Amino acid sequence: DVKVTQSSRYLVKRTGEKVFLECVQDMDHENMFWYRQDPGLGLRLIYFSYDVKMKEKGDIPEGYSVSREKKERFSLILESASTNQTSMYLCASSSTMTALKYGYTFGSGTRLTVV
Amino acid sequence: AQSVTQLDSQVPVFEEAPVELRCNYSSSVSVYLFWYVQYPNQGLQLLLKYLSGSTLVKGINGFEAEFNKSQTSFHLRKPSVHISDTAEYFCAVRAFGGSQGNLIFGKGTKLSVKP
Numbered sequence: 349d350v351k352v353t354q355s356s357r358y359l360v361k362r363t364g365e366k367v368f369l370e371c372v373q374d375m376d377h378e379n380m381f382w383y384r385q386d387p388g389l390g391l392r393l394i395y396f397s398y399d400v401k402m403k404e405k406g407d408i409p410e411g412y413s414v415s416r417e418k419k420e421r422f423s424l425i426l427e428s429a430s431t432n433q434t435s436m437y438l439c440a441s442s443s444t445m446t447a448l449k450y451g452y453t454f455g456s457g458t459r460l461t462v463v
Numbered sequence: 464a465q466s467v468t469q470l471d472s473q474v475p476v477f478e479e480a481p482v483e484l485r486c487n488y489s490s491s492v493s494v495y496l497f498w499y500v501q502y503p504n505q506g507l508q509l510l511l512k513y514l515s516g517s518t519l520v521k522g523i524n525g526f527e528a529e530f531n532k533s534q535t536s537f538h539l540r541k542p543s544v545h546i547s548d549t550a551e552y553f554c555a556v557r558a559f560g561g562s563q564g565n566l567i568f569g570k571g572t573k574l575s576v577k578p
Contacts, residue, residue: 352506383568388472390553390570391507438506448495448514452566454506 351375352455354439360461367426369458371439378444380422381452382406382414385436394437397422398444429462436460465490465556467569475575478546484539484572486554496537497555497566498528507553513537524548549576 355370373380381396383406393406395414403414411433415423422441426433436459440452470485488494495514499507511522518530528539537554554569 388570390469391568393566440506448512451497451499451509451512452507454508456504456506 352439352441352453354437354455354458356458357456358459358461360463361426361429363430363462365426365429365462367429367460367462369424369426369437369439369460371422371424371441371455372420373422373441373453374420375441375443375453376419377441377453378419379442379447380416381440381442382412382422382424383438383440384408385438385457391438394424426460429460431462434460434462465494465558465565465567467554467556467567469554469569469572471572472570473573473575475577476544478576478578479543481542482540482544482548482574484552484554484574486537486539486569488535488537488554488556490535490556490558493559495557495559496528496530497557498522498526498537498539499553499555499568501551501553501571503550510539510552544574544576546576546578548574550574 352373361367382394383391397403397416413425436457438457439455442452466489468487476482497512498510500510501507513530521527526541551571551573553571557566
């Protein structure tokens, strides 16, 4: 089974801190995604990457950046955390060839609280 | 651009009753359609998909969905639900030829199955 592993299940950070959320997948997928999930708003795409060192902005990139130095790892960075970034963050990956057949594989999420 | 509307944010139902979770989409081009399920404290997983062909598609755990192009709908159904079906369900759409980053999710429907 493809596994997408998010390094932390829960995080509490202070306003203004630089926060790193890490995601690793073990199936050599080309594509990786960071979503934010909020009650009543569903999933909103922050950034995605279709190759190493490549990235594209999603619907809500403001206040975030990403890094993909290796194919298996995709990091989400909050440059200066704010309380409105308190949310559940979901990482996902997919293969370009099989995304339609198998869909995206999601991690279990990181619940970030900014105080 | 595509959009997805899930008409019910919450659906309570008794065990062994039938259920329908409604999804409508908007798109100027042909689309692929998906339903994902998120069990408590987990990431999303693919439940079923419509890519082409038969408009009635079957997924895991006894769920099925019907693609209706004229009504731009893709409603999810199960004839008899179990307690274990309690979860949040997300409808998603992607345009033909769209990039990996163009999977648009609805806001989700929380299904609560009561004994």
